[in-house]
Amino acid sequence: MLSVENLSAWYGQARALNEVSLDVAAGEVVTIVGRNGAGKSTLLRSIMGLHPKTTGTVSLDGKPVDRLAPHQRTRRGLGYVPDDRGMYASLTVQEHLLLPRAVGPNPWPLERVYETFPNLADRRGSAGTRLSGGEQQMLAIARVLRMGARLLLCDEPTEGLSPLFVARIGEILREVKEAGVTVLLIEQNVHFAATVADRHYLLAEGRVVDRLDNDQVRSREHELLDYLGI
Amino acid sequence: MQHIFNGLVSGSFLAMLALGLAVIFGMLGVVNFAHGAFYMLGAFGAYLLLTEWGVNYWVALAAVPVALGLFGALVERVLIRRLSALDPLYNFLLTFGLALLLQDLVRREYGVQSQPYTSPLTATVDFGLFTYPAYQVMVLGISLVVCLAVWLVLSKTRLGVIVRAATERPELTRALGIDVGRYVAPMFGFGVALAGFAGVLAAPMRAVNPLMGGDLIITVFAVVVIGGLGSIFGSVTAGFAIGLITALANLYVPTLSQTIVFILMAAVLLWRPAGLFGREEAFT
Numbered sequence A: 001m002l003s004v005e006n007l008s009a010w011y012g013q014a015r016a017l018n019e020v021s022l023d024v025a026a027g028e029v030v031t032i033v034g035r036n037g038a039g040k041s042t043l044l045r046s047i048m049g050l051h052p053k054t055t056g057t058v059s060l061d062g063k064p065v066d067r068l069a070p071h072q073r074t075r076r077g078l079g080y081v082p083d084d085r086g087m088y089a090s091l092t093v094q095e096h097l098l099l100p101r102a103v104g105p106n107p108w109p110l111e112r113v114y115e116t117f118p119n120l121a122d123r124r125g126s127a128g129t130r131l132s133g134g135e136q137q138m139l140a141i142a143r144v145l146r147m148g149a150r151l152l153l154c155d156e157p158t159e160g161l162s163p164l165f166v167a168r169i170g171e172i173l174r175e176v177k178e179a180g181v182t183v184l185l186i187e188q189n190v191h192f193a194a195t196v197a198d199r200h201y202l203l204a205e206g207r208v209v210d211r212l213d214n215d216q217v218r219s220r221e222h223e224l225l226d227y228l229g230i
Numbered sequence B: 001m002q003h004i005f006n007g008l009v010s011g012s013f014l015a016m017l018a019l020g021l022a023v024i025f026g027m028l029g030v031v032n033f034a035h036g037a038f039y040m041l042g043a044f045g046a047y048l049l050l051t052e053w054g055v056n057y058w059v060a061l062a063a064v065p066v067a068l069g070l071f072g073a074l075v076e077r078v079l080i081r082r083l084s085a086l087d088p089l090y091n092f093l094l095t096f097g098l099a100l101l102l103q104d105l106v107r108r109e110y111g112v113q114s115q116p117y118t119s120p121l122t123a124t125v126d127f128g129l130f131t132y133p134a135y136q137v138m139v140l141g142i143s144l145v146v147c148l149a150v151w152l153v154l155s156k157t158r159l160g161v162i163v164r165a166a167t168e169r170p171e172l173t174r175a176l177g178i179d180v181g182r183y184v185a186p187m188f189g190f191g192v193a194l195a196g197f198a199g200v201l202a203a204p205m206r207a208v209n210p211l212m213g214g215d216l217i218i219t220v221f222a223v224v225v226i227g228g229l230g231s232i233f234g235s236v237t238a239g240f241a242i243g244l245i246t247a248l249a250n251l252y253v254p255t256l257s258q259t260i261v262f263i264l265m266a267a268v269l270l271w272r273p274a275g276l277f278g279r280e281e282a283f284t
Ligand SMILES: Nc1ncnc2c1ncn2[C@@H]1O[C@H](COP(=O)(O)OP(=O)(O)OP(=O)(O)O)[C@@H](O)[C@H]1O
Pocket: A011, A014, A016, A034, A035, A036, A037, A038, A039, A040, A041, A042, A043, A083
């Protein structure tokens, strides 16, 4: 469904991604692991069309989207959960949920969002930036579900969350996968990654250096955690 | 009491100008230096219509903002949009140049001395304790209504949600499927129309001259910064507050009346770098 070929990205003269190639098939959950500064967020931003300086090709369903603006890419089914959770200070929780444009075949109705995330229902009148970290993450995910995106790009959704919220995010990702949605997930928590994902890419200094399946991740967990500096 | 009134009246001008400036800055990342020139054009437009064609104030109040709004949308489409991919510095230079150009075009025709514009209302209103010119009372009323109407649209409609989101975080808003570009020219035009509207309102009470906008706009920049970049609500509130504070300073510490805005701005920035209603992340 998603295919990235020889993607490079720069910040000024500094190269953050170096000829990255990867594929994600429809219905898969794939994670990207890598140290801080490896280029993971830059990769998602580039796929979304939010990074100004890139070369290489990003295709969705076999069609290149390189020339498309971010909002046009959403029409092809992309949904983005940014690493800073993308909260607006000037929008209430409910407005966060009303803002995104429905693009996919199955946009979640508001009632379903509130049933699935009762916390958000309780806080529907609060500004997005006033929520707790976990609630913000729920809202960021709920927001792309409202769009009915077919491919979710999630940038470290579990970062800094309590185990309770991490477990909740795991449930949601599995539920979303059940519904046939594809997910490309950035995750430092390799233990968690092995419980939700089908396979993994290891990114280092802007390059894909390894591909792992869940068994490999489990058997190399200590080595990986060591490498990631956790 | 009278001073509070004066403060609210000048505050309402600041609020209307700051509102447009805040939206333009948020959505485009452009510090629109020409905003003061558009305000000046509003006042001059009213003056020209009256002296050249005998068009009265009320018609000008409706027609001038519409014309300027269209002109503003055109400027965005033809000039500003072309530079949007480049360093913001280019648009800074563009709007700065545009401001000088518009100012000098008017100056060439009319010189720098102020043109008189007779007030459409000459009566005064008796408030018991003091009397106040009816025109100023009307200006205050109209600008409150305009700010309220804009606030209602921004807070209650889907358009409002989109504009607030696009003002605060345009890139993120694109990633949520909104074609922000489609809203940019109309909102730029709207901001300019509001500046023109303020200009027409100002014509009968302020000196109509080519420099009137340049003098005011520096204060408006301070207002937007104090209110918080990216916050529409903050700019309007700060506009009225600064108008009041300046008027009171004028009364009690006249020597400070010119500088108090900037002292406030420095203080607010030290205390809350993102402005009163801004969010810190707006700077990254
Ligand atoms: N705005 C920027 N300007 C310049 N360099 C940047 C910028 N953002 C990121 N970089 C650099 O690009 C590289 C990749 O950054 P990126 O944010 O993609 O890493 P990451 O893998 O997401 O890290 P983290 O785990 O900390 O989120 C890093 O070396 C970083 O220093």
